[in-house]
Amino acid sequence: MVLDSSPKLNRVFHALAHPARRAILRSLCDGERNLSELASPLKMSFPAASKHVRVLERAKLVRRRVVGRTHLCRIEGKPLVEAEQWLEAYRRHWERNFLRLDALLDQMKAEERDQPRGHPNR
Amino acid sequence: MVLDSSPKLNRVFHALAHPARRAILRSLCDGERNLSELASPLKMSFPAASKHVRVLERAKLVRRRVVGRTHLCRIEGKPLVEAEQWLEAYRRHWERNFLRLDALLDQMKAEERDQPRGHPNR
DNA sequence: TGTATATTTAACCAGATGGTTTTAGACAGC
DNA sequence: GCTGTCTAAAACCATCTGGTTAAATATACA
Numbered sequence: 001m002v003l004d005s006s007p008k009l010n011r012v013f014h015a016l017a018h019p020a021r022r023a024i025l026r027s028l029c030d031g032e033r034n035l036s037e038l039a040s041p042l043k044m045s046f047p048a049a050s051k052h053v054r055v056l057e058r059a060k061l062v063r064r065r066v067v068g069r070t071h072l073c074r075i076e077g078k079p080l081v082e083a084e085q086w087l088e089a090y091r092r093h094w095e096r097n098f099l100r101l102d103a104l105l106d107q108m109k110a111e112e113r114d115q116p117r118g119h120p121n122r
Numbered sequence: 123m124v125l126d127s128s129p130k131l132n133r134v135f136h137a138l139a140h141p142a143r144r145a146i147l148r149s150l151c152d153g154e155r156n157l158s159e160l161a162s163p164l165k166m167s168f169p170a171a172s173k174h175v176r177v178l179e180r181a182k183l184v185r186r187r188v189v190g191r192t193h194l195c196r197i198e199g200k201p202l203v204e205a206e207q208w209l210e211a212y213r214r215h216w217e218r219n220f221l222r223l224d225a226l227l228d229q230m231k232a233e234e235r236d237q238p239r240g241h242p243n244r
Numbered sequence: 245t246g247t248a249t250a251t252t253t254a255a256c257c258a259g260a261t262g263g264t265t266t267t268a269g270a271c272a273g274c
Numbered sequence: 275g276c277t278g279t280c281t282a283a284a285a286c287c288a289t290c291t292g293g294t295t296a297a298a299t300a301t302a303c304a
Contacts, residue, residue, distance in 0.1 A: 010139055017135035018292085019127040029216040035251065048293055050251070055291095069250045069301040075216055084209040091202055094151040098199075140262085157281065170263055172281070177261095191271040191280045 008060075009086060012079045015059035020044065021052045025061065028075040035071050130182075131208060134201045137181035142166065143174045147183065150197040157193050 015021050024038050039049035053073060056062040060079045065072045137143055146160050161171030175195060178184040182201045187194045 006141070009144070010141060013135050013139035017132055017139055019132060020292090022131070023127075025212070029212070029219050031219065036249090044292085045294060046251080047253085047295085051292075066251095071251065077213065077216060080209060080213055080216070084206060084213060087202060087206040087209065090147070090151070091199065091206060094197055094199060094202070097151050097153065142262095158279090166262090167264060168281080169265085169283085173262075188281095193281065 008079070009083065011059040012061065012083045015055050015061055016083070018052065018055075020049070021056055024049075024052060024056060025075060028062065028073060032065075032072045032074045034073070038073065130201070131205065133181040134183065134205045137177050137183055138205070140174065140177075142171070143178055146171075146174060146178060147197060150184065150195060154187075154194045154196045157195070160195065 016025075020042055023042065027033050027038055027041070035046070035050055035053060038053060039046045042049045042052075053062060053064075057064060061076055062073050063076045065074070138147075142164055145164065149155050149160055149163070157168070157172055157175060160175060161168045164171045164174075175184060175186075179186060183198055184195050185198045187196070
């Protein structure tokens with residue numbers, strides 16, 4: 001199981017937790033965009049949008065390339081894939097243990113049926 | 123593409139962004155736990171841990187069942203699966219468009235080779 | 245050189261977050 | 275009924291978040 005206290009995961013999930021940042025990623029799915037292009041559909045001031053891009057950069061979800069006076073951003077897939085894999089591993093672990101729990105419950109019920117009064121704790 | 127402004131996603135990703143909350147989910151992977159059991163390994167006060175559980179509840183990642191004076195929590199898989207599917211859809215969209223972009227670049231290079239000076243804008 | 249454009253930085257603000265300690269409430273068991 | 279245990283609620287605090295406006299910086303262009 002992946003280390004839970006990973007600052008990388010903190011930053012990635014935090015970055016994904018804001019709709020404006022997800023919208024920015026959505027734009028970047030269609031290719032490189034500069035900050036103005038990213039900010040214009042966002043119903044907030046330019047500096048606010050710029051801050052959101054920074055959050056995405058800190059999470060390594062976006063990489064910036066300065067060309068003259070424009071800052072071109074592109075999506076960086078790796079952390080997205082890592083987050084997905086973390087979630088998948090998590091779900092698998094959880095499902096596996098819930099299957100085990102179901103099996104245990106079945107077994108306990110069977111034992112209860114065969115030899116009653118054997119009171120199980122937990 | 124899933125609606126980006128979904129408050130559900132906001133809550134789920136925000137819940138996943140804190141290591142203590144991921145640790146709580148990790149504990150719950152092994153089955154039901156009460157609040158004391160969840161709080162004890164967390165190196166913080168009980169009320170702090172209790173607040174984290176509430177955040178997980180608001181994100182529907184955890185469901186609580188009150189039995190006498192103990193509150194039993196269990197993991198709720200659906201939002202986790204939904205977040206995973208959102209990430210997967212996202213990645214697919216992004217990969218698909220980057221493939222398109224690659225193809226477009228190849229095409230542009232070919233045209234540039236065949237009829238030079240046809241300067242394409244974006 | 246002067247002007248317009250793209251972006252950052254600074255200063256500020258309200259509200260959320262994450263933690264604490266203390267107090268209170270509900271229930272189990274003697 | 276008393277006592278101990280599990281949990282919630284309140285009050286408080288520092289810091290972070292997400293937004294604003296205004297000023298500064300850097301670059302393109304005429």
